[in-house]
Amino acid sequence: MTGPEEVRCMLMRGGTSKGAYILADDLPKDTAARDELLLRIMGSPDPRQIDGLGGAHPLTSKVAVVSASEDPGADVDYLFLQVAVDRPEVTDRQNCGNILAGVGPFAVERGLVTPRDEETSVRIRMLNTGERAVATFPTPGGRVRYTGAAEISSVPGTAAPVTIAFPPGDSPLLPTGQVRDTVAGTPVTCVDNGMPTVLIAASALKVTGYEEPAELEADPVLAARLHEIRREAGRLMGLGETESSTVPKLSLLAPPSNGGAVTTRTFIPVRCHTAIGVLGAASVAAGLRIPGTVGEGIARLPGRGDRMRIEHPTGFLDIDTRVDPGSGGTPPTALHTAVVRTARKLFDGTVFPRPASGTPAPPDRGENPTTTASVRPSGGTHGSAPR
Incomplete structure (x- = not known):
C-alpha cells in the first residue's frame, strides 16, 4: 500500500506524552492504508524509530486523529492511535488522556473550533470508547496561549493549564461487578x-x-x-x-x-x-x-x-x-472526574513519510535528507499556524 507523499502534521506534547496530531481529512479513509502510513510516519517497526517522528518509547509514539464532530453534543472527534515501536502495529483499543490535553488547542489551531476571548472550552468525543471530555484552556485575544504557570510532574518547566473534565460514562465502574x-x-x-x-x-x-x-x-x-x-x-x-x-x-x-x-x-x-x-x-x-x-x-x-x-x-x-x-x-458510579494537564505545540509543518516498501523514494526537493519532517516555524509560543 502507498499513502500520500507528505502529510500536514503538528507535533505536540500532551501531558507526559508526545505525539503527532493530524486531521482525519489528511489521512486515508481506509483503515489499513491509514495505519500503514502512520507506521511510516512514526518510523515503526524499529527500536529507535530512527526514520520517523517516534521517540523510541510508547509514550512518544502516539497519534491523535482529529475531525469536526457530527454529534451535536461534541465539537470535535478524537481518535487515539498507539503506534508500536518495534512491531508493525497500530491499535485503537485504548484512549490516551495525556494526548487528549492537546486536542482542544489543536482543534482551535486548525480552525475546527472558533476560540473565545480569554478562555475556550472544547467538547471532545473520544471515538475509541464513545466517552466525552471537555477541555478548557486560555485563548486571550482568540489565540491559543501555551505559556503559563501550571506545572506537572515529569515535564520540565511550566505551561498554560488545560483543565479536562470527564462527564460520567455509561460503562460500569466495576466491569466484573465485583469489588475484588x-x-x-x-x-x-x-x-x-x-x-x-x-x-x-x-x-x-x-x-x-x-x-x-x-x-x-x-x-x-x-x-x-x-x-x-x-x-x-x-x-x-x-x-x-x-x-x-x-x-x-x-x-x-x-x-x-x-x-x-x-x-x-x-x-x-x-x-x-x-x-x-x-x-x-x-x-x-x-x-x-x-x-x-x-x-x-x-x-x-x-x-x-x-x-x-x-x-x-x-x-x-x-x-x-x-x-x-x-x-x-x-453498583458504584463515578460522579465527577477532572484533571489539570498542560500541552505545548512543538512544531507545525509537513511530515515526509518513509517510502513504502518497494516504492522508490520521492525526488529530493531540497529538504535535509537526514530528517523526515520539514518544520515550519509557528511564529512564537502561541497562535494559529497558516493553513
Whole structure:
C-alpha cells in the first residue's frame, strides 16, 4: 500500500506524552492504508524509530486523529492511535488522556473550533470508547496561549493549564461487578473510569512498588505473573483476548511515600510507565474511593474534598474524583472526574513519510535528507499556524 507523499502534521506534547496530531481529512479513509502510513510516519517497526517522528518509547509514539464532530453534543472527534515501536502495529483499543490535553488547542489551531476571548472550552468525543471530555484552556485575544504557570510532574518547566473534565460514562465502574476478584491466584480490583485498569497490591507480587521502572521491567518472574494476570483479567472485564492489546493496564499499589494517597507503578502493558496516564489515574482514584477494593489498607485517602494525589515514579498527578459507592445492590458510579494537564505545540509543518516498501523514494526537493519532517516555524509560543 502507498499513502500520500507528505502529510500536514503538528507535533505536540500532551501531558507526559508526545505525539503527532493530524486531521482525519489528511489521512486515508481506509483503515489499513491509514495505519500503514502512520507506521511510516512514526518510523515503526524499529527500536529507535530512527526514520520517523517516534521517540523510541510508547509514550512518544502516539497519534491523535482529529475531525469536526457530527454529534451535536461534541465539537470535535478524537481518535487515539498507539503506534508500536518495534512491531508493525497500530491499535485503537485504548484512549490516551495525556494526548487528549492537546486536542482542544489543536482543534482551535486548525480552525475546527472558533476560540473565545480569554478562555475556550472544547467538547471532545473520544471515538475509541464513545466517552466525552471537555477541555478548557486560555485563548486571550482568540489565540491559543501555551505559556503559563501550571506545572506537572515529569515535564520540565511550566505551561498554560488545560483543565479536562470527564462527564460520567455509561460503562460500569466495576466491569466484573465485583469489588475484588482473584485472578491468577492474586487479589485484584478491576475498574474502568475511562481506562480499563487492574489494581494490584505490589506486595502481592513480592515487590515493594517503589522500584524504578527499569528494575521492574527486568524482572522475568514479575513479567510472567503480570502477563498471566492481564490475560485473565481482560477476559473477566469483557475485553476478550488481550495478547495484542494495550488494555487493560496494570497498576501496582503501595503506601504513599511523598504525602499523596498512593504510590503506583503502571504497566502499559509490558513497559513500566515512567509516570501514569491521565485516564489510568482516574481509574486508580475511583477504585480507591470504593470500600473493599485491594487499595483499602494501602491508600491514605484525603480527609475531605475530591482531590487525590497519585504518586508515580517521577512525581505525582493530582486528580479530582467523586464516587457514589452504591448500596443495596446498586453498583458504584463515578460522579465527577477532572484533571489539570498542560500541552505545548512543538512544531507545525509537513511530515515526509518513509517510502513504502518497494516504492522508490520521492525526488529530493531540497529538504535535509537526514530528517523526515520539514518544520515550519509557528511564529512564537502561541497562535494559529497558516493553513
